[in-house]
Amino acid sequence: MPKRAEGCALLYDGECGPCGAFAKVVGFLDPAKRISLVPFHSGASEGFLRGVPPGLRYRSFHFVGADGRVSSGADGVLPLVSALPGGSLASGLVMAVPIGRRVVSLAYGLLSRLHGAGSCPS
Numbered sequence: 439m440p441k442r443a444e445g446c447a448l449l450y451d452g453e454c455g456p457c458g459a460f461a462k463v464v465g466f467l468d469p470a471k472r473i474s475l476v477p478f479h480s481g482a483s484e485g486f487l488r489g490v491p492p493g494l495r496y497r498s499f500h501f502v503g504a505d506g507r508v509s510s511g512a513d514g515v516l517p518l519v520s521a522l523p524g525g526s527l528a529s530g531l532v533m534a535v536p537i538g539r540r541v542v543s544l545a546y547g548l549l550s551r552l553h554g555a556g557s558c559p560s
Contacts (some may be wrong), residue, residue: 445504446521449486451496462498466520477549 448464451457461475476486478496487495489508498511501518510516519525 446472447474447476447486447502448518449476449478449500449502451499452479457499464518464522470523473518473521484550 448461450461464473465475476484486502487500489506490500490510495511499514500508500510501514501521502508503517503521507538
């Protein structure tokens, strides 16, 4: 597995406007740069996408945790948030609410439609 800052990486579609904006927000929320921001084309060539099934590699973002575990799309939101400063508290609060995970999934689904609605070439 390639070397990452603090062991975490966010893989995203660098050719997609909304996906690039998402990565910029994560970068802003991570001033210490503990999470490496890696566009898909770089991630694929560096082996970051090795743990992602080929049919899913370019369909959503992927978060690679410090333990090497890959979480994709809605399943990657809470691990990503947890890796941000203060994020463990935020993700813990979401998980404490009975419908928290469902709300995250619905919100991610709404936003990810931008990725497939002509906003990016992938």
